[in-house]
Amino acid sequence: MPTPRTLYRQELARCREHFERVDLQRERGYLMRFTTFSANVENVLPHIPRTEHESLFRQLLLQQIFATFDQQCLTAGDLVKLNGTRTASFAASSPAIYCTYHLGSYRLLTSVLFRQGVDCVLLVGNNMNRSQGDGMVEHIEGLRQKHGLTNSFRIVEAGSPTAGLTVLRELKAGRSLIVYVDGSPETAPEPGQEDQFLSVRFGKRRLLTRKGVGYLSHAAGVPIVPVVSYRQDDLTNVLQFLGAIRPIRQSDREMYCREAMQQLYDAFWPYLNRYPEQWEGWNFVHSFLEPEKFRPHLMRRRMLKPAFNADRYTLCDLEQAPILFDRRLYQTYEITEDLRDLLLNLNSVESVEEVVGQEVFGELVEMEVLY
Known part of the structure; x- marks a missing residue:
């Protein structure tokens, strides 16, 4: 038994x-x-x-x-x-x-x-x-x-x-x-x-x-x-x-x-x-985690192509909407499908700044989405 x-x-x-x-x-x-x-x-x-x-x-x-x-x-x-x-x-x-x-x-x-x-x-x-x-x-x-x-x-x-x-x-x-x-x-x-x-x-x-x-x-x-x-x-x-x-x-x-x-x-x-x-x-x-203070990374020299900061951010779809998730600060940002596709295919773009505009490009760099 x-x-x-x-x-x-x-x-x-x-x-x-x-x-x-x-x-x-x-x-x-x-x-x-x-x-x-x-x-x-x-x-x-x-x-x-x-x-x-x-x-x-x-x-x-x-x-x-x-x-x-x-x-x-x-x-x-x-x-x-x-x-x-x-x-x-x-x-x-x-x-x-x-x-x-x-x-x-x-x-x-x-x-x-x-x-x-x-x-x-x-x-x-x-x-x-x-x-x-x-x-x-x-x-x-x-x-x-x-x-x-x-x-x-x-x-x-x-x-x-x-x-x-x-x-x-x-x-x-x-x-x-x-x-x-x-x-x-x-x-x-x-x-x-x-x-x-x-x-x-x-x-x-x-x-x-x-x-x-x-x-x-x-x-x-x-x-x-x-x-x-x-x-x-x-x-x-x-x-x-x-x-x-x-x-x-x-x-x-x-x-x-x-x-x-x-x-x-x-x-x-x-x-x-x-x-x-x-x-x-x-x-x-x-x-419950206390937020940490981080030093912003220095951006690569302008002649180099910017890259997506996958160490800090994750791209995912929430309820069919593209979301950018900040793994450090636990914040989510709803983004357009065009921006999601761009971030996934940066190597195929000659100039990211020309595609998104100077203001959006500067914001992405400041947030360390791009580096």
């Missing part, structure tokens, strides 16, 4: 077979999604050649399908491999803020903690709650009935005006908080919210991250436990529990928030480098 692990792998194989039959390039919005993904990888992990980006993107889409299946499968949590120091006696341990990332089958952390008897509060964005909240509640209720669990589970929307106070009360009541610390599209910085964010190192870049986790840890006196989820080559899901970050009551709260958030991203960095194809954050990390 097949073991639960064998049956699980068979189901994932079926998911893969179905995925491989889909012509992704015909899917609505695929090109812009991939182009944004590619720009993000290039800006954060520049050592990965652009030629590998599409393969990574396909792997990420498949991993998302696997993760969705895991949320629907009540036995998936029983097959997870637990690594680290804080992997036993969850129910008997004191409350903590479990900080995880959108890597691998990241939803399984909630399933595993609840299965171990932990009273859980899951903090998610409003849109995520509307799209995935019902599925998570259904999964938790399934676990409750299957294993006779009596511990509590609650979802709190991060966008609620009372979210901070609600979560703080829950922590002080002995319940543990689960947070996706790498954010989501709806939790990205907005004008007027500067005091809610901190700047942290992320490889060679810097990004903005909300400091609420550090504040809650310090105010409630509970440790932060980083947890990284990833899927091994044999399809085994792993939850890696890392060393706890413990607040010092008398310490400066702002300094603790800054140090704690930096430690959380430092802890994640090695896993991102090892499993880049499993991080869903590639789809939205550009909303």
Whole structure:
């Protein structure tokens, strides 16, 4: 008789077979999604050649399908491999803020903690709650009935005006908080919210991250436990529990928030480098990256023919309209079909400036579309 692990792998194989039959390039919005993904990888992990980006993107889409299946499968949590120091006696341990990332089958952390008897509060964005909240509640209720669990589970929307106070009360009541610390599209910085964010190192870049986790840890006196989820080559899901970050009551709260958030991203960095194809954050990390200041490239001598700056820009069609996408600034410019065709065939033009006119030519050079 097949073991639960064998049956699980068979189901994932079926998911893969179905995925491989889909012509992704015909899917609505695929090109812009991939182009944004590619720009993000290039800006954060520049050592990965652009030629590998599409393969990574396909792997990420498949991993998302696997993760969705895991949320629907009540036995998936029983097959997870637990690594680290804080992997036993969850129910008997004191409350903590479990900080995880959108890597691998990241939803399984909630399933595993609840299965171990932990009273859980899951903090998610409003849109995520509307799209995935019902599925998570259904999964938790399934676990409750299957294993006779009596511990509590609650979802709190991060966008609620009372979210901070609600979560703080829950922590002080002995319940543990689960947070996706790498954010989501709806939790990205907005004008007027500067005091809610901190700047942290992320490889060679810097990004903005909300400091609420550090504040809650310090105010409630509970440790932060980083947890990284990833899927091994044999399809085994792993939850890696890392060393706890413990607040010092008398310490400066702002300094603790800054140090704690930096430690959380430092802890994640090695896993991102090892499993880049499993991080869903590639789809939205550009909303958190701090803009870099660049020196404009010197234009080639006028007697040389200008070339299209493919390192910085990508040409693509969005809803049948030609689009010029700035991979550095994440801006899109709608252009004419004639300009698109010109940029694709610069070598066949004697004088680009004569074709487009002096004003447009100067603008293309200033924007570094041409160099």
